[in-house]
Amino acid sequence: MEGLAVIFFPVLLMFFALSMERVEAQLRRLTVEEEDVEDFFEQANPEEVDTFVREGFPRAFDVLRLRRRSNRNRASRRRSNPAKSVQRSA
Numbered sequence: 001m002e003g004l005a006v007i008f009f010p011v012l013l014m015f016f017a018l019s020m021e022r023v024e025a026q027l028r029r030l031t032v033e034e035e036d037v038e039d040f041f042e043q044a045n046p047e048e049v050d051t052f053v054r055e056g057f058p059r060a061f062d063v064l065r066l067r068r069r070s071n072r073n074r075a076s077r078r079r080s081n082p083a084k085s086v087q088r089s090a
Contacts, residue, residue, distance in 0.1 A: 032057055040064055 040061055044052070048067070052060035 029058060032061070036061060043068075 037057070040048075040052070040057070044060070044064055045067075048060050048063050051063050
């Protein structure tokens with residue numbers, strides 16, 4: 001009986017350590033900086049605030065980053081091809 005305890009205890013300890021690592025990784029992902037929160041509320045639109053209320057900060061911040069990225073892509077396209085933007089406005 002003691003031999004089984006010697007064999008199973010390290011295995012159970014390893015499984016416990018692995019599960020705690022997963023919990024820690026999720027907590028690390030959910031941790032946000034104060035600057036990120038301030039930046040979010042300064043630049044968020046009502047849809048992103050609604051996402052914040054429903055799904056939490058990480059998902060809402062992801063939506064804000066996607067919107068910023070798409071805005072940057074549009075701006076870079078306009079700069080790279082000014083003739084099209086002039087034609088559209090005319």
